Amino acid sequence: MTSSHAQETTTAPRPVDDRPRSGARRRRDTEERLVRDVDVWVASASEDGVPHLVPLSFDWDGESLLMATAADSPTGRNLAATRTVRLGLGGTRDVTMIEGRVEVLGMDALTRERGDRFAERTGFDPRALAAPYLWFRVTPRRVQAWREVDEMSGRELMRDGRWLV
Numbered sequence: 001m002t003s004s005h006a007q008e009t010t011t012a013p014r015p016v017d018d019r020p021r022s023g024a025r026r027r028r029d030t031e032e033r034l035v036r037d038v039d040v041w042v043a044s045a046s047e048d049g050v051p052h053l054v055p056l057s058f059d060w061d062g063e064s065l066l067m068a069t070a071a072d073s074p075t076g077r078n079l080a081a082t083r084t085v086r087l088g089l090g091g092t093r094d095v096t097m098i099e100g101r102v103e104v105l106g107m108d109a110l111t112r113e114r115g116d117r118f119a120e121r122t123g124f125d126p127r128a129l130a131a132p133y134l135w136f137r138v139t140p141r142r143v144q145a146w147r148e149v150d151e152m153s154g155r156e157l158m159r160d161g162r163w164l165v
Helices: 023-036 074-082 112-122
Strands: 039-045 051-057 065-070 084-091 094-105 133-146 156-159
Touching (some): 039 065, 039 074, 051 074, 065 074, 074 133
Antiparallel strands (some): 039 084, 084 094, 133 156
């Protein structure tokens, strides 16, 4: 049976050099992924601990990730209430996990240029929607990256908002 849709793989091909990466290499790879990728898994929880997981588009400006979602969605409510989030980039065999502090911003809080950059990069412009949306700026506090079990040691790249490597 054939499909017109390309299938995604859950495992990344092993790199030519399959030795564990150094911390510095993992940081470079993480920063490249933040620039290149457009979507991220967003894990949030309500104030009473009910978890919620969704993919959202984002834009990275070198210091924080900018996302948008409906103000009354579970994710919007959770992020606004707890101001914390955990993000997952990549597949299970090459993952970057980011824990961050969330700043909630109204749609008019960004400059036109910043909003245009988000819309251009993600193909989504929440400013054009009738439903009330909010911007969520995530500042990383902890970053971990690993490919396989041989990279579990040394996976923490950032702690308390400071790069370790």
